[in-house]
Amino acid sequence: MNTPRATRRALLVGSLLLLAGAAQAETSTQDAIAEYREMFGDDNPAELWQSRGEALWHTARGPKQANLTACDLGLGPGVIEGAYAQLPRWFDDTQQVQDLETRLVSCVTTLQGIPREEFLKVKFGDGEKKSELEALTAYVVAASRGKPIALPMQHPAEQAAYALGKAAFSYRAGPHDFACATCHGDAGKRIRLQELPQLTTAAGAREAYTYWPAYRISQGELRTMEWRLQDCFRQQRLPQLKFGSEVAIGLTMFLAKNAEGGTLAAPGIKR
Amino acid sequence: MISLRLPGVLAASLLAVSLPLYAAETAPDAAAAMQRSFEAKKQAGMDRLQQDEVQALCTRYTTATLPAEAASSIQQASLATVKPPSDGQYLGDYKAGEQIAQTGTGLQSSDDPAKPNGGNCYACHQLAASELAYGTLGPSLQHYGKLRGQSPEMLALAWRKLYNAQADVPCSNMPRFGHQKILTEQQLKDLMAFLFDPASPVNQ
Numbered sequence: 095m096n097t098p099r100a101t102r103r104a105l106l107v108g109s110l111l112l113l114a115g116a117a118q119a120e121t122s123t124q125d126a127i128a129e130y131r132e133m134f135g136d137d138n139p140a141e142l143w144q145s146r147g148e149a150l151w152h153t154a155r156g157p158k159q160a161n162l163t164a165c166d167l168g169l170g171p172g173v174i175e176g177a178y179a180q181l182p183r184w185f186d187d188t189q190q191v192q193d194l195e196t197r198l199v200s201c202v203t204t205l206q207g208i209p210r211e212e213f214l215k216v217k218f219g220d221g222e223k224k225s226e227l228e229a230l231t232a233y234v235v236a237a238s239r240g241k242p243i244a245l246p247m248q249h250p251a252e253q254a255a256y257a258l259g260k261a262a263f264s265y266r267a268g269p270h271d272f273a274c275a276t277c278h279g280d281a282g283k284r285i286r287l288q289e290l291p292q293l294t295t296a297a298g299a300r301e302a303y304t305y306w307p308a309y310r311i312s313q314g315e316l317r318t319m320e321w322r323l324q325d326c327f328r329q330q331r332l333p334q335l336k337f338g339s340e341v342a343i344g345l346t347m348f349l350a351k352n353a354e355g356g357t358l359a360a361p362g363i364k365r
Numbered sequence: 366m367i368s369l370r371l372p373g374v375l376a377a378s379l380l381a382v383s384l385p386l387y388a389a390e391t392a393p394d395a396a397a398a399m400q401r402s403f404e405a406k407k408q409a410g411m412d413r414l415q416q417d418e419v420q421a422l423c424t425r426y427t428t429a430t431l432p433a434e435a436a437s438s439i440q441q442a443s444l445a446t447v448k449p450p451s452d453g454q455y456l457g458d459y460k461a462g463e464q465i466a467q468t469g470t471g472l473q474s475s476d477d478p479a480k481p482n483g484g485n486c487y488a489c490h491q492l493a494a495s496e497l498a499y500g501t502l503g504p505s506l507q508h509y510g511k512l513r514g515q516s517p518e519m520l521a522l523a524w525r526k527l528y529n530a531q532a533d534v535p536c537s538n539m540p541r542f543g544h545q546k547i548l549t550e551q552q553l554k555d556l557m558a559f560l561f562d563p564a565s566p567v568n569q
Contacts, residue, residue, distance in 0.1 A: 261395035266420040268413040269472050269547055270540040273424065277502065285488050285500040331472045333409045339402035 140232055140309040140361035143316040147233025150226055156206030165201035167194070167234065168246075178238035179358055182347045184249035191255045193346045195320045196338040198230050217337055218321050221314075228307075231318050235307055238358045243303070245351055252347065255340075259348025262341045263293070268331040274345070276330075288365070299352035305362030312365055319346055409474040419443065423536040436535040443531035446544045447524070455520040455557050462559025463566065465552050466492055472547065482547050484556055489539075492559070493566035502538060510561035511568040523560055527553050 151162045151174075167177035168185070182193040188200055202213050219225035247253065266273040277285060278293040292298035307318045323342055324335040335342055396416070405411050416424065419439055426435070468483025470476045486492060489502035492509075513519045525532050528543030542548045548556070559565050 258395060258398055262399065264424050265395060265399060265416075266424045267399070267416055268409075269545045271420055271423070271538075271545070272540075276538045279427075280502075283500070283502050285502060286498045288500075290502075327403075328409075328473055328475060331409060332413055333403040333411055334406035334474065336402055336404055340398045341402035344398070 138309060138361065138363060139314075140236070140307075140316050140363070143229045143232035143309075143361070144236045145233075146224070147229035147231070150230055151233055156202070156208040158205065158207040160205045160207075162201055162205060162230075164205055165198070167197055167201075174234050174237040176238055176241045178235045178360075179241040179243050180245060182252070182255065182343055182350065183246050184252050191249075191251050191343055191347065193319065193338075193343055194234060195227060195231055195318055196343070198227060198234070199338070202230075214337065218317070219315050228316050228318055231307055232316050232361050235358075235360045239360070241358050243300075243350060243354050243356050243358060245347075245354060247351065255344045255347040256351050257344075258340060259344030259346070262345055263348055270331050272330040272332075274326065274330075293349060293352060296352060296355065299349055300356030303349050303353035304356045304359050305364065307360055308362040308364040310364050316361060317364075319349075406474040408472065408476070408478050419531055419536075426536060428534060428536040431536050439531055439535035440533070443529045443535075443541075443544070444525075446541075447528045447532060448543065448550075449521070449524065450550060450554060455524055455554060456515075456561060457551060457554030457556075457558045459555070459558035459562040459565040459567075461552075462555035462557070463493070465548070465556055466559055467496075481549075481552065484542060484548055484552070486556070494569060495566055506560065507567065509567055510563065510565070513561075515561055520557070520561070523557060524553070527556060 151165075154161050164171045166172075166185075166187075167174060168180055168183050169175075169177050178194055181197070182191050184191050185197065185200075190196075192200065199210055199213060202208050203210050213226065216223050216225045217227055219228050245252070247256070263274040264279075266276070273279075274293070277283070277290050278298070281292045281295070281298070283290045283292075291302040293302060306322055307316060309315070310317045320337055320342055323345055324337075327333075327335045396414075399414050400411070403411065403414060419442075422431070422435055422439060426432070431439075465481075465484045466486035468481075469485040469488060470480070471482025471485075476482075486506075487496060487499045489500045491499040491501075491505035491507050494507060509523075522533075526539070527548075529541045530537040530539035531541060540547055543550075543553055560567055562568070
């Protein structure tokens with residue numbers, strides 16, 4: 095706790111690069127990230143996003159000068175503890191299956207009267223351009239730390255979202271013929287030195303899903319699941335995945351359901 | 366109903382030319398949902414979501430689950446796409462090939478279309494012993510030429526795998542670098558040299 099955070103981060107990133115560059119092939123970057131996590135301990139940089147999100151949650155804003163404490167994330171108005179562990183889910187008021195990010199958009203637009211386009215102008219933060227969505231997401235997600243993932247999965251639309259996510263996971267397309275399954279369909283594989291979780295199994299899905307959203311060391315940003323999915327599709331050489339689209343919600347549902355029973359540790363720390 | 370079904374019937378009869386027994390169709394609702402869920406970004410246009418026959422079949426099946434008839438249809442159709450080098454020379458410059466194997470960019474919406482595409486071979490394969498940062502999605506190709514020699518058959522086989530891997534392993538995860546025009550003929554030759562040249566780091 096006596097070392098300034100910036101210095102410690104520089105040291106850790108340095109040791110991470112050294113490990114990645116010079117180590118034996120067997121020494122994976124996973125080990126280095128585990129070390130990074132351990133040295134940070136409770137000092138996860140995601141806390142900066144969480145506290146910004148907490149302030150946003152409680153501040154009266156927008157044309158309606160309301161805060162978000164009446165926002166219903168599925169467990170009743172204002173209940174955030176454990177809410178993320180049960181998302182995505184069906185919401186009667188919007189007649190949609192929503193993930194956390196799209197549900198937050200609903201709350202901001204209906205309770206505060208802030209237009210969707212304005213709130214989503216910075217969906218994904220970039221240095222000085224801060225994202226309110228990422229901050230609110232971090233705040234709500236952190237309130238489910240230690241909770242087991244348990245989705246309601248009663249509504250037919252929730253089951254349909256899962257089925258679509260499963261189909262989208264295997265959809266091969268683009269100049270490289272890639273699908274999500276190309277990299278995440280088998281056990282024990284690596285891309286370069288990066289280990290790839292097998293997202294179709296409980297163990298693999300839990301390993302990935304319980305740490306997202308996450309603080310991304312290489313970018314110095316907290317990233318949401320919507321960001322993670324659209325960046326996978328960019329690497330697949332496909333067009334831009336739309337925020338809150340059927341496929342975005344479906345894949346999140348597919349991953350969350352596969353990870354069911356896993357204990358949430360998000361926001362995590364990723365490479 | 367009849368007019369709605371007609372396009373499907375037409376599509377099936379067109380597919381029947383090369384794939385007689387298996388309609389290469391992904392669940393139509395999934396394909397439609399993909400169309401609704403994406404938007405074009407720079408060089409990554411919406412046309413990239415349209416599946417060809419191989420992509421559609423390999424969405425429904427994996428190499429392991431693919432029915433035998435469909436497997437041989439994919440192999441034959443893919444084999445027909447392979448163009449040997451126009452001058453008959455398979456081997457280019459191994460140093461240029463190593464650069465292509467190391468380069469992971471190309472055809473992403475975030476990439477500069479003016480720059481040559483990479484092959485990103487190291488993402489999935491072990492090649493030169495000196496490069497420790499290799500992936501394991503594909504088999505190790507270490508000592509590729511040293512172990513196989515440079516017979517015409519070996520050269521033609523490796524060229525085929527680079528050009529259109531579906532010709533040998535239906536529903537392979539490997540991109541069809543020649544068929545999909547990811548790499549140019551010269552780049553494919555340079556990669557061939559990286560695999561086969563006795564002086565290449567792959568064979569050290």
